[in-house]
């Protein structure tokens with residue numbers, strides 16, 4: 001077993017850390033509450049700088065403009081970028097675009113790659129992914145109701161979606177819709193590209209989440225398809241392959257998320273430590289001298305390290321043995337890391353007292369935005385069910 005980070009990766013991580021510390025963290029407060037369009041303008045120059053540094057889009061191959069990192073290396077980069085809410089967007093590897101690029105690169109047609117994937121990979125357009133619906137359980141996508149029917153060489157889509165992240169400003173949506181209602185449950189749905197300027201595509205609203213609607217580059221929208229007609233060629237992959245593609249999309253995506261969350265944990269722990277070291281609680285003692293606070297720091301540090309090891313081990317398994325062998329691990333890291341993050345942010349926020357609740361510090365922002373980690377990409381309970389069922393099945 002070798003836990004060393006090769007020198008060239010360590011050097012790149014140090015460069016990225018310096019960029020996050022010097023160029024992103026100082027401007028965060030001014031822009032994280034702006035809408036996406038303003039953020040896009042404000043970060044344009046820095047995104048170009050990242051390109052000239054050769055660090056743009058670490059998740060995608062060099063031939064389409066990325067820097068082609070392995071899953072493990074991407075995980076390590078994601079951890080550094082996760083320390084700032086601006087990190088992933090500035091480096092061109094933000095969800096849901098990252099997953100959509102990977103999906104189109106693997107399964108898109110030559111035309112789809114030229115028209116949609118390449119401008120997305122270059123950072124010139126944005127995209128969204130519409131699977132979850134208001135009227136069916138997102139936890140069980142085999143129940144999806146939105147449909148697409150083939151008519152005269154066009155797919156005609158009808159139905160509603162919500163929690164479509166980044167729909168505000170997106171040029172296209174990858175919609176997961178039912179194309180074979182009578183097929184076996186995992187062959188009922190397909191993925192279809194829907195340009196957002198299509199007259200049958202309706203942007204209904206940005207949903208207010210934890211008191212914020214449409215701010216930051218992660219707005220979450222309700223959208224609708226009303227007899228929305230798109231060319232037959234907008235289908236990604238085969239008819240009925242929606243679930244298989246969704247698995248492909250979400251597997252690596254969960255590693256990126258987990259490592260990003262660990263970056264948030266690190267930043268939160270650092271915020272906690274720097275506050276308690278200087279906050280005098282008596283004439284001679286600071287908060288750092290209090291045992292309760294010391295326990296929070298020690299518990300958080302151990303939880304972060306343990307989660308990190310589990311996530312990196314899962315990335316290693318996916319890369320070296322294959323995704324199939326790591327399915328259980330992917331479920332395990334999803335709920336485990338999301339809960340570690342929630343506990344670490346909570347302890348950090350508590351240790352800053354009233355200041356922790358304000359937007360003068362980043363902790364309240366993390367607290368609001370990252371609660372969703374236990375819900376999206378499969379709620380805790382669903383992943384726990386998968387892990388427990390597999391363990392029970394395996395036991396003799």
Ligand SMILES: Cc1cc2nc3c(=O)[nH]c(=O)nc-3n(C[C@H](O)[C@H](O)[C@H](O)COP(=O)(O)OP(=O)(O)OC[C@H]3O[C@@H](n4cnc5c(N)ncnc54)[C@H](O)[C@@H]3O)c2cc1C
Pocket residue numbers: 096129130131132133136137138139140162163164165166209220372375376377378379380381382385
């Ligand atoms: C911030 C945010 C961003 C999102 N972005 C996107 C996006 O870009 N695209 C997209 O398509 N979707 C997105 N989603 C939707 C997300 O994937 C769904 O919310 C999630 O899959 C849960 O579906 P649901 O909301 O319909 O909850 P439901 O399926 O109604 O479940 C409700 C709750 O029931 C519990 N539960 C569910 N199943 C079980 C079970 N088997 N056993 C025990 N308990 C269970 C869980 O606690 C769950 O939270 C996003 C959600 C959020 C909050």
